[in-house]
Amino acid sequence: MAERAALEELVRLQGERVRGLKQQKASAEQIEEEVAKLLKLKAQLGPDEGKQKFVLKTPKGTRDYSPRQMAVREKVFEVIISCFKRHGAEVIDTPVFELKETLTGKYGEDSKLIYDLKDQGGELLSLRYDLTVPFARYLAMNKLTNIKRYHIAKVYRRDNPAMTRGRYREFYQCDFDIAGQFDPMIPDAECLKIMCEILSSLQIGDFLVKVNDRRILDGMFAICGVPDSKFRTICSSVDKLDKVSWEEVKNEMVGEKGLAPEVADHIGDYVQQHGGVSLVKQLLQDPKLSQNKQALEGLGDLKLLFEYLTLFGIADKISFDLSLARGLDYYTGVIYEAVLLQSPAQAGEEPLGVGSVAAGGRYDGLVGMFDPKGRKVPCVGLSIGVERIFSIVEQRLEALEEKVRTTETQVLVASAQKKLLEERLKLVSELWDAGIKAELLYKKNPKLLNQLQYCEETGIPLVAIIGEQELKDGVIKLRSVASREEVDIRREDLVEEIKRRTNQPICIC
Numbered sequence: 331m332a333e334r335a336a337l338e339e340l341v342r343l344q345g346e347r348v349r350g351l352k353q354q355k356a357s358a359e360q361i362e363e364e365v366a367k368l369l370k371l372k373a374q375l376g377p378d379e380g381k382q383k384f385v386l387k388t389p390k391g392t393r394d395y396s397p398r399q400m401a402v403r404e405k406v407f408e409v410i411i412s413c414f415k416r417h418g419a420e421v422i423d424t425p426v427f428e429l430k431e432t433l434t435g436k437y438g439e440d441s442k443l444i445y446d447l448k449d450q451g452g453e454l455l456s457l458r459y460d461l462t463v464p465f466a467r468y469l470a471m472n473k474l475t476n477i478k479r480y481h482i483a484k485v486y487r488r489d490n491p492a493m494t495r496g497r498y499r500e501f502y503q504c505d506f507d508i509a510g511q512f513d514p515m516i517p518d519a520e521c522l523k524i525m526c527e528i529l530s531s532l533q534i535g536d537f538l539v540k541v542n543d544r545r546i547l548d549g550m551f552a553i554c555g556v557p558d559s560k561f562r563t564i565c566s567s568v569d570k571l572d573k574v575s576w577e578e579v580k581n582e583m584v585g586e587k588g589l590a591p592e593v594a595d596h597i598g599d600y601v602q603q604h605g606g607v608s609l610v611k612q613l614l615q616d617p618k619l620s621q622n623k624q625a626l627e628g629l630g631d632l633k634l635l636f637e638y639l640t641l642f643g644i645a646d647k648i649s650f651d652l653s654l655a656r657g658l659d660y661y662t663g664v665i666y667e668a669v670l671l672q673s674p675a676q677a678g679e680e681p682l683g684v685g686s687v688a689a690g691g692r693y694d695g696l697v698g699m700f701d702p703k704g705r706k707v708p709c710v711g712l713s714i715g716v717e718r719i720f721s722i723v724e725q726r727l728e729a730l731e732e733k734v735r736t737t738e739t740q741v742l743v744a745s746a747q748k749k750l751l752e753e754r755l756k757l758v759s760e761l762w763d764a765g766i767k768a769e770l771l772y773k774k775n776p777k778l779l780n781q782l783q784y785c786e787e788t789g790i791p792l793v794a795i796i797g798e799q800e801l802k803d804g805v806i807k808l809r810s811v812a813s814r815e816e817v818d819i820r821r822e823d824l825v826e827e828i829k830r831r832t833n834q835p836i837c838i839c
Contacts, residue, residue, distance in 0.1 A: 337375050344368045391491035391499025397736035402723050403716075407482065409531045410504050410714055414480040417524055419506055422479050424464040430454040436463050436696070438562050438659040443487045457486035461505040462660070462693065462711065469509055470700035475707050476510035498717055507711030509697070515631055518664050518692060519638035521712045525668055525688050526644045528714060534722050536671040537687065539644075540604070540651035543632055544661045544691070546613075549625025550652070553618045554596040556589065562659060563587055568601055569655035572669070572686075576602060604651040607636040628663070635664065656691060663692035664710070670722070687715045687722075735789040740832045742790050743770040744781040746797040746807075751775070753796050757806070761794075764825040768794075785811045792828060 445457040461481045482504045508517040583589040610632045639645040656665040668688040690712030697707040743758040761768040795807040805818040
C-alpha cells in the first residue's frame with residue numbers, strides 16, 4: 331500500500347510538471363519526453379482493482395424532479411388537499427418504516443413486493459407498502475374509534491417499474507379515510523364524491539368509477555363452486571380483467587390455479603357484466619346469487635349507495651362492475667376504482683379505460699387485527715394515484731409547450747444606475763417584511779436590460795426600479811413586464827400596489 335501511495339504521488343507530480351511545461355509553451359520535444367515519463371509511471375501503477383467505475387444514476391424505479399416538475403406536483407397536491415379539507419379531514423403522519431409483523435399478511439399476493447430492511451438491533455422492519463395499514467395500526471395503538479383523516483406521503487414497493495406510466499418503486503399516495511360506526515353507505519358515498527371532485531378539478535380527461543363489493547364477489551365465488559381456500563387467489567386473477575382478456579384470465583384460473591373449467595365458465599358469466607343500479611336490481615332477482623347471504627347484503631348496500639350517489643349528482647360517473655376485485659386482503663365491503671377513459675375510435679363504441687388513477691374501499695376488520703381485544707373500527711377510504719396523474723399532466727404541458735412558472739416571485743427590485751446596491755437591499759428588505767415575494771440580482775451594478783430579461787425568463791410580473799431621481803422624489807418606478815408600462819408609485823404605497831396587481835390579499839391592521 332505504501333509503495334502504491336508513493337507511485338501515485340510521483341504520477342501526480344509528473345502530471346503537474348507536464349501541465350506546467352504546456353503553460354510555459356515549452357518545446358514539443360521537451361513536452362513529449364516528460365509525457366513519456368508520465369505514461370511509464372502510470373504503467374507501473376497499473377489498474378486500481380479496488381476502484382470500480384461509479385455510475386451516477388437514481389436507483390431503479392425512482393426519479394429526481396426538476397423545479398418545473400415540482401411546480402406541477404405542488405399544483406396537483408393543492409387541488410387534492412383543498413378537497414380533503416373541504417370535506418372536514420384532519421391530517422396525520424406515520425413513520426416511513428413499520429415493524430415487519432405490522433405489514434405481514436395484509437396484502438395477499440402483493441406481500442412479496444414489501445421492502446424488508448436489514449436488522450438494525452433487535453427489530454425487524456419494513457418500508458411501508460401503503461398508508462392504510464399504518465393508519466389502522468395508528469387507530470388501534472391510540473384507541474381511536476372515530477376520525478376523518480388525510481395523509482400524503484411516500485410508499486415503497488419492490489415492483490417492476492414502468493416509469494412512463496407513472497409506476498415507480500418509490501411514490502406518493504394521497505389517502506382520505508373515514509373511521510367510525512356510522513349508518514350504511516353515507517361515508518362510502520362521500521368518498522366516491524371526493525374522488526369525482528378531485529378528478530374533475532384536475533381536468534385530466536373523462537373518467538369512470540367502477541364499484542363492486544367484496545361480499546358480492548365472495549358470494550359469487552361460493553355459488554360458482556370455488557373452494558374457500560382459493561377465494562383470494564381467484565380474486566387476484568379476476569382483478570386482471572381490466573388488462574387482459576377473459577380467455578387469458580380463465581387459462582390462469584384453470585391452468586395455474588387448478589380451478590375446474592366449468593367453475594371458471596360460471597364465474598365468467600358474472601364477471602363480464604357491468605352497468606348501473608339496474609344491474610344491482612337484476613342481480614337481486616338472480617335465483618342463485620340472491621340465495622347467498624353475503625351477496626345479498628352487498629347488493630342491498632350497493633342499491634342504497636346508488637341512491638346517495640344520485641343525490642350527490644355523480645351517479646352517471648359510476649359503473650357497477652363485477653370484474654372489479656381489488657386484490658388487497660383487507661377489503662370487506664364496497665370497493666371502487668377510477669379509470670381514465672380513452673375516446674372511442676368509432677362512433678357507438680364504448681370508451682376504453684386507459685389506467686387506474688384512484689381506488690379505495692371499505693375495510694371493517696383491519697383495525698381489529700391490531701387491537702389486543704380484537705375491537706373493530708369500521709373504515710372506508712380512497713387513495714389518489716398521483717404519480718399517474720403527474721405523468722398525464724406533464725405530458726399534456728409538454729404537448730402544449732406550455733410555460734410553467736417555478737417560482738412565485740411577485741416583483742424584482744432593480745436599479746437603473748450604478749452604486750444603488752444599498753438602496754436595492756433596503757427596498758427588498760421592506761418588501762420581504764411586508765410579505766411580498768421579491769428578488770434582486772446578486773450583482774453590485776447589474777445592467778437594467780439584464781434585470782428585465784431575468785424577469786421575462788422567470789415569469790416575474792413586476793419590476794420595482796430605483797433611480798437617483800426616484801430617490802429624490804420619494805417614488806419607485808413600477809414596471810409591468812408584460813405591457814412594459816411604467817408608473818411612479820409613492821414608496822409608502824408600493825406594497826399595496828404590488829398586492830393589488832398580483833391579487834394578494836391586502837392586510838388591514
